[in-house]
Amino acid sequence: MSHKKFDPSRAERLIAAERYQELKPDIILQKLGIRSGNTILDLGCGNGFFTFPAAVAMGEGMVIAADISDEMLSLLKQRNTPENIQILKVDEVKMDIEDDSVDAAVLIALYHEFKSPLDNLAEIHRTLKPGGKILILDWDPQSEKERGPAKVHRVTKAQAMKDLKAAGFTVENHESYTLDMWMIVGHSNA
Numbered sequence: 560m561s562h563k564k565f566d567p568s569r570a571e572r573l574i575a576a577e578r579y580q581e582l583k584p585d586i587i588l589q590k591l592g593i594r595s596g597n598t599i600l601d602l603g604c605g606n607g608f609f610t611f612p613a614a615v616a617m618g619e620g621m622v623i624a625a626d627i628s629d630e631m632l633s634l635l636k637q638r639n640t641p642e643n644i645q646i647l648k649v650d651e652v653k654m655d656i657e658d659d660s661v662d663a664a665v666l667i668a669l670y671h672e673f674k675s676p677l678d679n680l681a682e683i684h685r686t687l688k689p690g691g692k693i694l695i696l697d698w699d700p701q702s703e704k705e706r707g708p709a710k711v712h713r714v715t716k717a718q719a720m721k722d723l724k725a726a727g728f729t730v731e732n733h734e735s736y737t738l739d740m741w742m743i744v745g746h747s748n749a
């Protein structure tokens with residue numbers, strides 16, 4: 560396991576009430592601007608912080624809850640996932656998902672853990688429908704707050720936007736979402 564991958568023994572804090580209050584999955588869904596009935600890929604879903612609210616919002620649609628860690632996926636399964644959550648174990652880059660099949664991909668607190676972000680973005684692009692959405696929420700290396708992953712492992716918003724453009728995405732919006740996390744919303748170029 561790489562030194563910057565999330566330690567599953569700390570999973571409980573990902574689904575703490577304070578984190579829901581701070582990161583507000585409903586606002587994340589609004590910013591994504593997708594509709595009930597769509598298919599969302601929650602990549603690096605962990606134990607399901609965003610997966611469950613997304614499944615409620617998708618209604619007849621579905622959420623692909625994908626993670627590289629068996630331990631995190633097993634914690635997710637223990638939470639009794641509804642039928643519209645499909646749990647998927649993925650490799651560091653490769654995902655067993657059809658081309659052009661996903662309406663939106665969401666990456667929360669994941670980007671800084673990628674070993675080769677451009678390869679991950681290319682793989683996400685392959686699975687997205689033309690014009691499909693991407694939302695990345697991740698840690699700001701320039702923040703003065705002392706929490707989260709080591710600053711040396713974090714990626715700047717500017718670098719992530721550069722990566723997105725290089726991988727065939729258009730950035731629609733970018734912001735400082737909390738005091739120490741940035742957000743980028745974009746879509747795949749057709």
Ligand SMILES: C[S@@+](CC[C@H](N)C(=O)[O-])C[C@H]1O[C@@H](n2cnc3c(N)ncnc32)[C@H](O)[C@@H]1O
Binds near residue numbers: 574651652666667
């Ligand atoms: C910090 S946790 C965040 C989990 C969840 N997104 C959240 O915000 O609660 C990062 C997750 O990404 C997973 N992960 C790391 N690298 C990955 C990769 N290349 N593909 C899929 N998942 C990955 C880890 O196993 C871990 O569950």
